[in-house]
Amino acid sequence: MTSLPSTSTTAAGTGAVPLGDTGIDLHPLCLGGNVFGWSADEQASHAVLDAYAEAGGNLVDTADVYSAWVPGHTGGESEAVIGRWLGGRHPGGGAVQVATKTGAAEGAQLSPSAVDEALDASLGRLGLDSVALYYAHRDQPERPVEEVVRAFAATVTSGRARAWAVSNWSAERIDAAVAAAQEAGLPGPVAVQNAGSAVTRTDPAVVDACRRHGLLALPYGALASGFLTGKYSRGGEVPESVRAEGVGKRFGDERSWAVLDAVRAVAQARGAELGTVALAWLRAQGAVPIASARTPEQLPALLAVTAVELSADELESITTAGL
Structure with a gap:
């Protein structure tokens, strides 16, 4: 088994973001691993991981349920692909951290055992031997929050996770988890992973909870299933691919098109990719967006987020679009 390094490295000048008090400084882009072993086969997945690491990226996000939705899969396929890549990397190739999750698979529980x-x-x-971040992937509101806190805090105190976090939780349950951890003197959550993009705004109450408790936001769906890359157009055909399943609802939503128009205007003025601008909007909110790539050729537009700082006017134009 391999132990993750005690500290991570990031490319110089990328604006690294601290992960709580773990001592880990994150690259501004987290690489989503949901496609690994699914729409990206193992060879393509490893090529993407190589390119991300070589560019200074240092956090890969996965889950034990990826990709159970594929016929013949049971979950854990993405983790296995990442594990084989980690095991085959040459020495000195950089410090890549892994975040994974549990609790979203059918029948999964968040009990300590x-x-x-x-x-x-x-x-x-x-x-x-350990991961950088371990998430409660879905909340189980019927379960006492104190029990969930004890379960995930134990992964930290045992040394098998540097920190723990929550995904798809409400603001109320986030508040309760932080309070329960403080009362019990246990490690509390350090981050929140909920859906969030320029068109799918994170619940303002969750955003406020993150700010009040100093929790890092790592939004998934940062490019709205590819909608914010600009590859779709008004009047075009609704995509039918499995990965684009969530895009269809955008086609009849004028607000979504207005946001895309605003992102496109900023991108054209800057000579940047639309996806880069969409990620930069999230970065300006203090978030570390999660985005996936099926090929290395898709990565440059994502990684370019480190070089784009949107002005107040640009941020306002995207934020208010479609309101």
């Missing part, structure tokens, strides 16, 4: 077993299984597939 279930979380403990799930993390062991994930570490086995990843070939690691």
Whole structure:
């Protein structure tokens, strides 16, 4: 098994973002691993991971449920692909951190024993002794929050996770988890991963909770299933591919097109890719956006977020578009 380094490295000048008090400084773009072993086969996945690491990227996001939705898959395929890549990397190739999750698979539980077993299984597939970040992937509101806090805090105190976080939680439950951890003297969550993009705005109450508690936001769906890359147009055909499943609802939503128009205007004025501008909008909110790539050729537009600082006027034009 491989231990992650005690500190991470980022490309110089990229505006690294601290992950709580872990000592880990994150690259401004988190690489989504949901496509690995699914729409990107193992060879393509490893090529993307190579390119991301070589560019200074240092956080790969996955989950034990990726990609259980594919016929013949049971979940954990993405972790296994990442694990084989980590195991085959040459020495000195950089410090790449891994974040994974549990709790979204059918029948999954967030009890201490279930979380403990799930993390062991994930570490086995990843070939690691510990991960940088371990998420409660879906909340179970019927379960006492104190129990969930104890389960995930134990992954930190045992040394198998540097920190823990929540995904798809409400502001109320985030508040309760932070309070429960403080009262029990246990490690609390350091980050929140909810849906968030220029067209799919994160619940303002969750945004406020993150700010009040000093939690890092790592929004998924940062490019709205590719809608914000500009590859779709008004009047065009609604995409039918499995990855573009969530894009169809945008076609009849004028607000979504207005936001895309605003992103396009900024991108054209800057000579930048639309996806870069969309990610830069999230970065300006203090977030580390999560975006995936099926090929290395898709990565430059994502990684260029480190070089784009939007002006107040540009941010306002995108934020207010379609209102």
